Amino acid sequence: MGGRPLFRRYPLGLQTTYSELKQRAFEQRELLLGTPGSVSERVESGRRYLFRQFYDSESKKAAEYVGPSDDARSVARAQEIRERIDDASALAKETQLLTRVGYVDVDARTQAVLVVLANAGVFRGGALLIGSHAYGAILNDLGVGVATFATEDVDIARPARLEVAGDAPSFEALLQQSRVPLSAVPGFDPRAPSTSFAIPPRLAGKRRLRVDLIAPAPRSGATVVAVPELKAHAIGLPHLRYLLEEPVETVVLGKASVIPVRVPRPERLAWHKLLVSQLRSATSDKRAKDISQAAVLLAVLAADAPDTLVNAWGALPRGSRAKARGATRMLRDVLAAGGHDRALALLEDAIL
Numbered sequence: 001m002g003g004r005p006l007f008r009r010y011p012l013g014l015q016t017t018y019s020e021l022k023q024r025a026f027e028q029r030e031l032l033l034g035t036p037g038s039v040s041e042r043v044e045s046g047r048r049y050l051f052r053q054f055y056d057s058e059s060k061k062a063a064e065y066v067g068p069s070d071d072a073r074s075v076a077r078a079q080e081i082r083e084r085i086d087d088a089s090a091l092a093k094e095t096q097l098l099t100r101v102g103y104v105d106v107d108a109r110t111q112a113v114l115v116v117l118a119n120a121g122v123f124r125g126g127a128l129l130i131g132s133h134a135y136g137a138i139l140n141d142l143g144v145g146v147a148t149f150a151t152e153d154v155d156i157a158r159p160a161r162l163e164v165a166g167d168a169p170s171f172e173a174l175l176q177q178s179r180v181p182l183s184a185v186p187g188f189d190p191r192a193p194s195t196s197f198a199i200p201p202r203l204a205g206k207r208r209l210r211v212d213l214i215a216p217a218p219r220s221g222a223t224v225v226a227v228p229e230l231k232a233h234a235i236g237l238p239h240l241r242y243l244l245e246e247p248v249e250t251v252v253l254g255k256a257s258v259i260p261v262r263v264p265r266p267e268r269l270a271w272h273k274l275l276v277s278q279l280r281s282a283t284s285d286k287r288a289k290d291i292s293q294a295a296v297l298l299a300v301l302a303a304d305a306p307d308t309l310v311n312a313w314g315a316l317p318r319g320s321r322a323k324a325r326g327a328t329r330m331l332r333d334v335l336a337a338g339g340h341d342r343a344l345a346l347l348e349d350a351i352l
Helices: 012-026 072-100 108-119 132-142 171-177 266-279 285-304 306-315 318-337 341-351
Strands: 038-044 047-055 061-068 128-130 153-157 183-185 196-198 210-216 223-227 232-237 248-253 258-263
Touching: 012 072, 012 248, 012 258, 038 072, 047 072, 061 072, 072 248, 072 258, 108 153, 108 171, 108 258, 128 132, 132 153, 132 248, 132 258, 132 266, 132 285, 210 223, 266 285, 266 306, 266 318, 285 306, 285 318, 285 341, 306 341, 318 341
Parallel strands: 128 258, 153 210, 210 232
Antiparallel strands: 038 047, 047 061, 128 153, 183 196, 196 210, 223 232, 248 258
16 A cells, blocks of 8 residues: 555654653653743842742743852752753753654643643652643654644543642642643533633633643543542543553653653553544544544554554453444544555454
8 A cells, every 4th residue: 555654753863862861851850840041149138049040831031039149058959950950951952853853842831730740749649641742742752753733731630549748739739830820610510620720711822721630430421530639620531541551651842841741551542542533523623633643653553563552452441442443444544545554454453
């Protein structure tokens, strides 16, 4: 079969650069909010103070208080921040190299949200980044590029109770720390607690953003699930538990930060995308996107790790497999148009 492939592979040298950047990102003690910035002194009421100055997610000048210039602890803290600034600047420089050739990054607002969640230990504690931002991070891990895609949603999934400090701020308070102007979004039932936060239209301009807290539904159908460790609530969705099992650690590339996160396994994401496409209405714009993303992952993994796809299909609950098969005609068409014979053969031999 001919056709234009659904993805392109990056040269080995770029994949190595990305792997090294990823390793260094995992070594960071704490992420800086906003641009790396610099440490400088200010004189107030005749006394000198140290501040870290930077630009926040809204491109506004901001300052983080460090302490008096004549205090030894403040001086040591300032030196530590300078070292983190140097590290962040070096990572940002390499990130720019990668994103210029197609590696996926996120905008400043999404970066800020992920930074505060990472610093609070939300991902270390068990949460996953899912949705299109996770898909972008997985593409980077696989060393492949695709046509540009955009998303305005940040989806944070909680598979089970998160291991975070007992005095951790609420989810809403963490989002406020990002300096992104997010507000709780009322649900269909005004009596139900909010599970989503978004930038009000009057403040969003062209850069909209929505943050959703998501959890597996304890029963069929969407419901609201309490998340006491974050003093919050999540929207409970069916068929989600499969996606959240056996996650992997990776990073999200931001404009000025490289953020360690946890995401679903690519082979599980592929089949889950196929399943979700069949749960949407036939007129949903997202159905075609789900199938397109599933096709890309299947095409890459059928060439690189076909056994993982077969095993992940076997782990999909029987009822979910029946639903996912409903998308195979459209999936075949997409794979055939890209000339992905291995993926088509795997689909025929192991799935249908």
